[in-house]
Amino acid sequence: MNTNQRQRYQQVILSHARKPQHKGKTNLIHRQNQGENSFCGDKVDLTLMLDETETIIEDIKFEGAGCALCLASADLMAGAVKGKNASEALLMVEDFRKMVIGETEFQAPLEKLNIMQSVAKFPMRVKCVTLAWHTLKGALAGEEKI
Numbered sequence: 029m030n031t032n033q034r035q036r037y038q039q040v041i042l043s044h045a046r047k048p049q050h051k052g053k054t055n056l057i058h059r060q061n062q063g064e065n066s067f068c069g070d071k072v073d074l075t076l077m078l079d080e081t082e083t084i085i086e087d088i089k090f091e092g093a094g095c096a097l098c099l100a101s102a103d104l105m106a107g108a109v110k111g112k113n114a115s116e117a118l119l120m121v122e123d124f125r126k127m128v129i130g131e132t133e134f135q136a137p138l139e140k141l142n143i144m145q146s147v148a149k150f151p152m153r154v155k156c157v158t159l160a161w162h163t164l165k166g167a168l169a170g171e172e173k174i
Contacts, residue, residue: 049103063159065098065156075089085112086110088109088110090103144157
C-alpha cells in the first residue's frame with residue numbers, strides 16, 4: 029500500500045468511525061441483534077426497520093463500542109445494505125467475508141467496501157471488520173440477542 033492509499037484508507041476509516049451516518053436506533057424496530065467480539069471487546073447493536081412485506085431493509089442503524097475498524101465497518105455496512113432485500117443483504121455478508129480475506133472485490137456501486145481489503149494482512153483484525161456483518165446475518169435470521 030503506497031502512502032496515498034494508506035492516507036485514503038485512514039481518512040475513510042476515521043471518518044466513518046468518528047462521524048457515522050447510521051448511528052442510533054431505527055424509528056421502528058422489526059429486527060435487532062447484538063454482536064460481541066469477546067477477544068477484543070468490540071460490541072455492535074443493530075436495529076432494522078423493514079418494509080411491510082419484511083423483505084426490504086428500509087432503515088438500519090447501529091450503536092456500539094469498539095475500535096475504529098469495527099465502527100467504520102458497521103457504518104459502511106449499514107449504508108451498503110439500506111434499501112436492499114434481505115436475501116441480497118445475506119449474500120453481501122458472504123461477499124464481504126470473502127473480500128476481507130482477499131478472495132474477491134466489490135464492484136460499483138459497492139466498491140467503497142473494498143477499503144477493508146487491507147485487513148487481510150492482519151488476520152486478528154478480520155473479526156473486527158466482520159462483526160457488524162455477522163450481526164446483520166443474525167438479525168435477518170431472527171436471532172435476536174439482547
